Amino acid sequence: MQTRLILWRHYRAILSNTGMIMVMVGVLMLTPLFVLLAWHNEWIYAKDFLIPAFVLMGVGGALWRLLKSNIPVSITIQDGGVVVLLSWAIASVFAGFPFMSILGLNFTQATFESVSGWTTTGLSVVDVAKAPNMVLLWRSIIQLIGGAGLAIITLAAITGPTGAGLTIAEGRTEQLAPQVHSSIKRVVILYAGYAMLGIILFKVAGMNMFDAINHSFAAISTGGFSTKPENIAFWDSTAIDLVSVPLMILGNMNFLTVYLLVRGKFKAVYRNGEVKAMAVLIPICIVLIFYLVSNSIYPTFGKSARVAIFEVVTALTTTGFMSTVYTEWNSFGYLVLIVLMIIGGGTCSTAGGIKQYRVYLLFKSFIWEIKRAFLPKNAIIENYFWKGEQKEYINGELLRQLISFVSLYMFIYVLGSGIIAAHGYKLNEAMFEFASSLSTVGISCGISVASAPPLVLWTETIGMFMGRLEFFVILISFGKIVQDTFAVFGRKN
């Protein structure tokens, strides 16, 4: 009985918070209805959003208020992990409802699209040429919200639990201020700023208002959904390509880094490992792609250069906008993009992948190992890197976590690529597509379509889900739920 009581205390908080997030998602499902202001004929689709919205608000609201405790509680990271897992799973299922009822997709395809949205991947099985605007806007909105994080957006609007357990569980490990709520407010203000900037830039570069809004949301969330089947390639416009690039880079940067930049702390930004990593990787890869790939494929120097720049940035930042198709690309091009996708974007941003700071640290540890050989034998060496404005010292534990994460990542990567390849696809395409899924990028070489085998779609779906939420959160939370279920029902306690 004792075990049950203790577990109930935890799960009460977990379910209450999950309910709170469900309400937020429900409210969000009403936002695509704004489309009705301009396109009155789409009212027939309204019910496909209203129904799931009200179910979410109803059930979520009930869970939230009924289970809410009277004293303010704070939530631990472990419990936060379970909340994140549950709420993202529920959001993924419900958000897919309009895709099923309006577009006729089956559950596999709808969930794929929904997860691709929340995780800001951008791989799509939807025929965007035929989809109503309400659906198109919904896709962009889920990317916008998913990029910041369900928990963050919910906590920005509602005063939730105290403490940072929930935000840390969702991946937001660094705060912009010494109080979680102040920090969240700042993140949301920055993010809204990015969105406004994006809309203005895309509009000026030549898109119409609807497209500008959708693409801005998709750019800053490093999502990659588009209103056009060819993605950004549809416009074949230098202006639009070049406007996308800084937006993608902005979206992939750690919010803390951008915050410091905005406040004028240039020294801290300049020392930042991720900024250095981008400064090195991006130019080198652009040159490599330009000379060894795009130069031979595209007709003009200008186009080759634009493609090289755009594709390198979209892959590294894990956005997923496409300015071209990859059918003519050679294997080297595939390799460079795959490596960039796996490295991924900045931590504590909307991007995916292993994350630049981990790669930067790994690289630095090689250098430190070599340096160590040249120092006096008994010298004590305290290596450090800059985290925001403070130094963080490397210790064995940090490196150990780093290595286990990278190893797990590569293991899952090989497993997923293998499953896809087993369906008959070419190896370089399978590796490309799964890197795009696991690192939540979104560029596609053609595998992710509505007619793809279900197992392929599910493999990618799970890859995207794990990639966004960081494996340890999911695996540990899942294990916790299983363990707790056994504890309650397995023994007489």
Add this chain to the structure above:
Amino acid sequence: MNILIAGEGKTVYFLCRTFIAKGHKVTVINRSQDESIWSARQLKIVSIQGDWSDPLVLEEAEANLMDAVLAVTPNDHDNLAICQIASLQFKVPQTLALVNDPDNEEVFRQLGVTAISTARILSNLMERRVGFGEITNLITACEGKLNITEIELTETSPVAQKLIRDIKFPQNSLLAYILHQGQPTIPKGDTILYPGDRVFVITMPENYAETIRMLTGDKG
């Protein structure tokens, strides 16, 4: 003078010995039992073993009868506490605290306690000593605003065999004193500087280098 020293280690031991040689009466508060016993045996001091910042221990040490209190413990915050208790509670006229963090010299001054930083003194000496054999930097006074330096003039010195009135000293620097063949001289306009003379100059940090250059000819 009655002096109370709070601290431990060799520094304290030799401080005591120096003060006794000058004829002062010394009391020491040391938290180390062994050191207190050793000091008691070797020196004519009042040796107390105890918590140096405890007001009760200070009272037992007759802090109220002291003319000066020196706090030279390893911790800046303890030295501050000792000096403040000494001056506020026991009305000791002079207190001096040793500080490790040079920044604390100024901090302590603002809190009403005179402080000296060993790190700063040593680093100043290091800076001046490197490369200049003939130069000894004696004192840095007035919170780093004044330097008093002793220089031995060599054959190659630009001012050797010159009259004082013919030498252009930089603004705000002063040749205060000359030791010529062991005889002290206050410089006047018609005094001549010779190689082998030891001169004492007072300078500010801004014109220190220029003055030294002028006297030694080094590009220093």
Add this chain to the structure above:
Amino acid sequence: MPSKNLFILIVGCGRLGSLLANRLSGKGHSVVVIDNRDSAFNTLSAEFSGFRMVGDATELKVLKEAKIEEADVFIATTRDDNVNIMVSQVAKKIFHVPKVMARVFEPKRENIYKDFDIEAISPTTIAVELFLESVAEFLTVNKRGS
């Protein structure tokens, strides 16, 4: 959520320091905790969402890094009375933090600092008062009883 969010700097993350930090952070204030041991921060609970700094608060540089100039409240809770007294004086006199509080274990030291505009709180004195009150109550109750 409180209407005003204070910036609170706490020196020392022992039992008292961490409890204070947890509660104040939970109430919505911006809290920064300084301790010179990394392991001290393990006592902070899930309620705490402020910043942690490893460093010696008796160094001016450390206090400046913690942005003491912007602090509204400063609380010194290390185990060493002299450290608490020094850092709170620095906070008050040098950085003019509006509210400065220090825990001072030894009641004898408390008196010396009452002119410094620092709230010195001695848990020993408070506990003594509370115990004495309780004993006095017990006496009166029993006297009446018998």
